Amino acid sequence: MVEMMENRTWDEIKVGDSASLIRTCRMEDVELFGVATGDMNPTHFNAEQAEKLAGYRRILAHSMWGGALLSGLLGSELPGPGTIYKSQNLQFHRAVEVGDTLTVTVVVLEKIAPNVIGLSTVAVNQRDETVFDGRADVYAPLMKVVQPKAELHEVSLRRRHHVFEDIIERCGSLTPISVAVCHPCDQVSLEGPVEAFKRGLINPILIGPEAKIRQVAEENGFDLAGIRIVDTSHSHESAEKAVAMCRSGETEALMKGSLHTDEMMHEVARRDIGLRTGRRISHVFVMDVPTYPKTLLITDAAINIYPSLEDKVDIVQNAIDLAHCLDVAKPKVAILSAVETVYPKINSTIEAAALCKMADRGQITGGELDGPLAFDNAISVEAARIKKINSTVAGHADILLVPDLEAGNMLAKQLSYLADADAAGIVLGARVPIVLTSRADSAKARLASCAVAVLFAHARRAKVAAE
CATH class of the missing domain: 3.40.718.10 (Isopropylmalate Dehydrogenase)
Structure with missing residues (x-):
């Protein structure tokens, strides 16, 4: 059944008319209000900060979160659709803590021609304590409105992406590891190791047709200064040499370039000269x-x-x-x-x-x-x-x-x-961590893959040293 909303026009409103709403403050409400307004006061997001800075043991809602409930009540109930704010004053008496339930009430005090309504505004919590009070003056609607309530989009909160940033940041204090980059002969596969080199994560060795690699770098503006290139004739030779360098210990990780995954992993999995372990x-x-x-x-x-x-x-x-x-x-x-x-x-x-x-x-x-x-x-x-x-x-x-x-x-x-x-x-x-990249990977994901390999290689170093 469709839920309807109906306003009260200037002619219908009488002094003494009232309306109320009840709302419990959730942490999600506080977070959404912070996102919408940009108010990042730590008392609204951290209980320890709320106690330290404001003397409350629980997280505090933004004061105007409660005030905003008045707007909802005036615009939806009394007078309802068509209402326009003229003025509002509020005096706040106590804070709203997450978990508090507010009852917000408006009462018509006077009608001021041609269509202004003066209302008292008050909010009390579940302990019947006054949270705030004041007065609102609004322009009441002159035309009758009866219509279905709008169906608003559902809103959910999600944290910011930060996992990859944290992983990359952890590598800041670690020495770069040497990485055999197997056949990086297109923009996507070359950009990853070059960017990781610039960020100080790895020391890449590019293994593939040198002329092709340099052509791709020139076309895309990649600076290869300080990066070693091992020239090969084709992708199969690139895979053989990259795996051999990892097996000999010359490099500590392997990174896939523009060749097919199966071609590189075939060399990795060879029992005689591959990188298999037990x-x-x-x-x-x-x-x-x-x-x-x-x-x-x-x-x-x-x-x-x-x-x-x-x-x-x-x-x-x-x-x-x-x-x-x-x-x-x-x-x-x-x-x-x-x-x-x-x-x-x-x-x-x-x-x-x-x-x-x-x-x-x-x-x-x-x-x-x-x-x-x-x-x-x-x-x-x-x-x-x-x-x-x-x-x-x-x-x-x-x-x-x-x-x-x-x-x-x-x-x-x-x-x-x-x-x-x-x-x-x-x-x-395998004997070394292997970074598999996809053409669909973002630049951040490719960097994060390199950073994970760096962390794993350093953990392996520490384990060998301890043994």
């Missing part, structure tokens, strides 16, 4: 999702198509090791499936249960595992509560282990295109 190679997306409160890792969405249980042990361990490099001391790993109960007909639920038990027995270390978990209760505390899931991982996941590459790839891209997430990518489990 651990399964896997890919990890490092996601900056504005609607999620922390860094989110998704694995594996790029390398292992249908990983076995044995593969998943390494995939999880690789992601946990990366989370440690990102300063997550004990990452919470949610093992995803379609349901949150072990169901024999869905193999991923059985593997999830097995992985959790393997973690209990020390076969997977450094993290806290739980599964199977459906996506909603892996990242939503409320969804986990509704489904009565008693878990310290549910709703707080740092790592999402997906059932297979198809699920992981779709999940990462859905977050990127529907939730405005940024994604950086890195391959682990």
Whole structure:
């Protein structure tokens, strides 16, 4: 049923007429008011600051948040649609804390020809204490209006992108690492390492046809001064030389250029002269999702198509090791499936249960595992509560282990295109970290991928030194 709104015209209004509204102040209201007005007073966003600066133990709402409720009451109820403010004075008697419930009331005091209405305005809290009072004069509507209430857009808050900035900033105090950049022969693949070099993240060695690389640099205005180039004839030779340089220790990381991923990874995976170790190679997306409160890792969405249980042990361990490099001391790993109960007909639920038990027995270390978990209760505390899931991982996941590459790839891209997430990518489990870039990656994502490789390489250095 359509909800209607009706005004009261100048002729209909009588002295003594009144209207009220009741509104509880939520933290979301305070944050939205701050975004709309630019008022960033710390008493409105931090309880410690509210106590230190204003003597209140809870976060305070902006004073005019309460005052703004008057505008809503006057414009919607009394006089209603067509009302125009003439003047308003207010005296504030006490602050509004988040969680307070205000009752705002207007009462007609007088009618001033030709169409001005004078009203008393007052707000009281749930303790019947006066928060503010005053007087409003408005031009009342002369024409009767009865119409459906407008359907406003829903507004939700999301945090700013900051994960990648934080990761890049952490590398500021670290020495650049040497990176073999494999066949960077187009604008996108060359821009990433050049920018990372300018930012002091890496010392790139560009491996590919030198004439082509210099042509791309000239066409796009990239400065290659101070950057070494290793000349090759074709992409296959570029992959061979880049992998050989990583294997010999000349470089500490590998970065994909404009060649196809499979071509480079074929050389990486060769048993005789590749970069394989005793651990399964896997890919990890490092996601900056504005609607999620922390860094989110998704694995594996790029390398292992249908990983076995044995593969998943390494995939999880690789992601946990990366989370440690990102300063997550004990990452919470949610093992995803379609349901949150072990169901024999869905193999991923059985593997999830097995992985959790393997973690209990020390076969997977450094993290806290739980599964199977459906996506909603892996990242939503409320969804986990509704489904009565008693878990310290549910709703707080740092790592999402997906059932297979198809699920992981779709999940990462859905977050990127529907939730405005940024994604950086890195391959682990090889002798060196491998940066896989996509043509669709933003410049910030490519920089973040380099920064993640830098953090991982330095963590590896520290581990070797400790041993």
